[in-house]
Amino acid sequence: MIRARTYTDARTQAHSNAELNWWIFMRVSGLILMFLVLGHVYMTFIQVSESDATYDAVINKLGNPAWKLYDWLILVLALLHGTNGARYVIEDYVRSRPNRAWVKMFFFTLVGLLFAFGTVGLMAVK
Amino acid sequence: MTQTPVIDSAVNPPVAAAPAAVDVPMMRLHVKILRFNPETDKKAHWVTYDMEAQPGDRMVDVLNEIKWYKETGLAFRRSCQHGICGSDAMLINGRNRLACKTLVRDVAKDGGTVTVEPIRGLKVEKDLLVDMEPFFDAYRAIMPYFIHPTPFPAKEQYQSEANAEKMAHSSNCILCACCTTSCPIFWVNGSYIGPAALVQAHRFIFDTRDEAKQQRLGVVNQNTGVWRCRTAYNCTEACPRGIPITQLIEEVKREVMFGQS
Numbered sequence: 001m002i003r004a005r006t007y008t009d010a011r012t013q014a015h016s017n018a019e020l021n022w023w024i025f026m027r028v029s030g031l032i033l034m035f036l037v038l039g040h041v042y043m044t045f046i047q048v049s050e051s052d053a054t055y056d057a058v059i060n061k062l063g064n065p066a067w068k069l070y071d072w073l074i075l076v077l078a079l080l081h082g083t084n085g086a087r088y089v090i091e092d093y094v095r096s097r098p099n100r101a102w103v104k105m106f107f108f109t110l111v112g113l114l115f116a117f118g119t120v121g122l123m124a125v126k
Numbered sequence: 127m128t129q130t131p132v133i134d135s136a137v138n139p140p141v142a143a144a145p146a147a148v149d150v151p152m153m154r155l156h157v158k159i160l161r162f163n164p165e166t167d168k169k170a171h172w173v174t175y176d177m178e179a180q181p182g183d184r185m186v187d188v189l190n191e192i193k194w195y196k197e198t199g200l201a202f203r204r205s206c207q208h209g210i211c212g213s214d215a216m217l218i219n220g221r222n223r224l225a226c227k228t229l230v231r232d233v234a235k236d237g238g239t240v241t242v243e244p245i246r247g248l249k250v251e252k253d254l255l256v257d258m259e260p261f262f263d264a265y266r267a268i269m270p271y272f273i274h275p276t277p278f279p280a281k282e283q284y285q286s287e288a289n290a291e292k293m294a295h296s297s298n299c300i301l302c303a304c305c306t307t308s309c310p311i312f313w314v315n316g317s318y319i320g321p322a323a324l325v326q327a328h329r330f331i332f333d334t335r336d337e338a339k340q341q342r343l344g345v346v347n348q349n350t351g352v353w354r355c356r357t358a359y360n361c362t363e364a365c366p367r368g369i370p371i372t373q374l375i376e377e378v379k380r381e382v383m384f385g386q387s
Binding site: 015017019020022023024091092093095 | 311314344347348351353379386
């Protein structure tokens with residue numbers, strides 16, 4: 001093993017299954033998302049008639065807790081899956097440590113905001 | 127005592143004359159080499175050499191011809207020149223290959239051009255010569271040596287054919303760096319351990335007699351280890367030994383997932 005000279009090196013060398021778990025998560029969430037999203041497309045565009053595409057109909061549909069859970073699952077899984085994928089890309093391509101920290105911090109904040117707004121928006125529908 | 131009798135051709139003309147050098151048509155080719163001299167150049171530049179070669183010549187023969195008769199300053203590594211030592215990996219026509227396993231007829235037509243560049247992702251020291259130290263650092267990191275059980279076994283450690291089969295591919299590696307220097311993640315990321323080191327790790331992780339499997343799994347179970355492989359398959363295409371490298375890396379991933387204790 002290459003000897004760790006900094007705290008960051010030591011931390012990366014410490015035993016942790018984090019990367020393994022993220023790798024498994026990517027596979028599992030990808031598979032689930034595929035069915036969730038295809039199902040969503042089917043239920044919103046194919047199963048319903050055009051006359052249902054009104055504000056009231058959508059609000060009515062989202063009032064159903066099952067729909068809320070369905071949409072929220074897509075929101076959470078897609079955000080985590082996408083964020084982790086982008087983290088892979090950032091760690092591959094942004095080599096300077098300070099830059100990497102900034103890019104990640106900005107990106108994770110953005111994702112956190114998206115998650116907050118998405119959840120609030122979804123749950124606000126009565 | 128068996129000794130080949132010396133035939134005095136004046137007295138005993140050989141019955142069948144040795145076949146005269148078969149008249150193989152020579153190919154004309156332009157060998158375009160990316161050259162760099164650290165003492166005089168700031169940037170690498172292309173130099174083209176007009177050569178003649180038989181279609182069955184290897185690229186290393188052509189490079190030797192250039193070095194011996196045209197440009198003695200040309201720097202490139204080669205040792206056994208029979209595809210075993212793994213010294214002469216280079217980027218020939220945009221693909222990582224061993225110059226000693228590449229025939230001229232496979233990379234050029236008569237009158238055509240062959241490009242030769244140093245392998246990518248490692249610092250070029252001169253011409254086709256790169257600094258292999260980062261590559262071997264990664265190799266050392268996975269502890270590329272057999273670790274026997276303690277106390278030292280009194281008897282020979284047998285291994286079944288089925289168990290030997292598990293590491294049949296990974297033990298074929300000659301450490302030529304064709305795979306690691308074709309990996310897009312290795313190019314852009316300075317800390318990825320690279321496919322060659324992972325193949326070596328596979329060789330020892332799947333050796334049933336080896337005692338340090340858990341330590342090796344610990345080395346590859348890192349951000350810089352096996353999880354950085356994005357399965358681009360460049361390594362598998364580049365390997366001159368035909369090792370299914372990406373598949374072996376996936377096997378190591380599975381072993382990290384299921385074989386950790």
